[in-house]
Amino acid sequence: MGQALLDAASERIDLEVVAALVRAGNSPADAGFRSTHIPCLATTLSPEANAQVLVDFSGAAGFDSAMELALRHKLALVSGSTGLSEQQSASLQAASERVPVLWAANFSLGVAVLAHVAAQASRLLPDWDCEIFEAHHRNKQDAPSGTALMLGERVRESRGANESLLSLDRNGLRPSQGIGFSVMRAGDIIGEHEVHLVGAGERIELVHRAMDRRLFARGALVAARWLCGREPGRYTLEAVLGL
Numbered sequence: 001m002g003q004a005l006l007d008a009a010s011e012r013i014d015l016e017v018v019a020a021l022v023r024a025g026n027s028p029a030d031a032g033f034r035s036t037h038i039p040c041l042a043t044t045l046s047p048e049a050n051a052q053v054l055v056d057f058s059g060a061a062g063f064d065s066a067m068e069l070a071l072r073h074k075l076a077l078v079s080g081s082t083g084l085s086e087q088q089s090a091s092l093q094a095a096s097e098r099v100p101v102l103w104a105a106n107f108s109l110g111v112a113v114l115a116h117v118a119a120q121a122s123r124l125l126p127d128w129d130c131e132i133f134e135a136h137h138r139n140k141q142d143a144p145s146g147t148a149l150m151l152g153e154r155v156r157e158s159r160g161a162n163e164s165l166l167s168l169d170r171n172g173l174r175p176s177q178g179i180g181f182s183v184m185r186a187g188d189i190i191g192e193h194e195v196h197l198v199g200a201g202e203r204i205e206l207v208h209r210a211m212d213r214r215l216f217a218r219g220a221l222v223a224a225r226w227l228c229g230r231e232p233g234r235y236t237l238e239a240v241l242g243l
């Protein structure tokens with residue numbers, strides 16, 4: 001994702017990368033960067049860099065140091081690191097009292113809109129069965145994906161939280177209420193999510209397919225630009241999109 005962020009930043013004229021942070025002792029190649037000509041590669045942030053926002057995709061392992069750096073330099077913090085512990089989530093919340101913070105499990109702008117549209121549609125059709133399907137590459141460990149669960153949660157909320165999220169390994173008749181999930185793991189699929197609303201004799205299918213990993217970086221940079229100059233607080237991707 002570090003490389004994807006650099007690529008995505010190079011597509012924009014309103015953003016400047018003042019530092020690409022790597023672990024102490026790492027060379028650009030160690031850090032997995034394609035270009036060895038990154039002028040701003042650093043292991044810590046210099047105040048002269050005049051940074052405004054820190055974008056973190058270092059995962060749970062790097063999250064604490066990224067957040068500490070954002071607080072030390074009073075930078076807005078955009079984070080897409082997943083697998084955070086409860087303690088890390090609580091620290092993120094506490095950090096939002098001091099700097100603007102935007103964390104999202106999925107920075108796809110398309111998925112944010114899918115969630116919004118799915119919630120609207122299922123609110124209007126509360127009696128229709130809702131089934132969520134997701135597909136990812138064969139190395140993904142968790143199932144259903146965090147995004148599929150988020151979509152289920154949004155549908156549930158839109159119906160007054162009366163329905164439950166059904167377990168993946170269900171057998172027998174479908175209960176009259178409940179949001180179902182199914183999963184495919186195969187090949188190198190980046191990520192696909194489908195929300196099916198099925199009524200008597202008709203159905204609506206809402207589908208999102210990720211085709212390029214850079215989409216997450218692009219979404220994070222849209223959020224980073226939007227977050228600059230905001231008051232400390234906790235913000236969402238939905239707010240960025242005005243949903």
Ligand SMILES: NC(=O)c1ccc[n+]([C@@H]2O[C@H](COP(=O)([O-])OP(=O)(O)OC[C@H]3O[C@@H](n4cnc5c(N)ncnc54)[C@H](OP(=O)(O)O)[C@@H]3O)[C@@H](O)[C@H]2O)c1
Binds near residue numbers: 030063106216
């Ligand atoms: N929210 C979203 O939309 C979204 C999308 C894609 C991915 N993600 C999440 O983003 C994270 C990264 O994904 P990835 O596939 O890019 O993983 P990755 O290839 O493992 O990259 C993580 C990078 O963070 C670096 N890092 C870890 N700790 C560090 C520290 N203390 N200081 C400096 N650098 C540190 C690692 O450096 P080393 O190589 O030295 O270990 C590595 O280069 C994961 O949590 C993933 O789930 C989120």
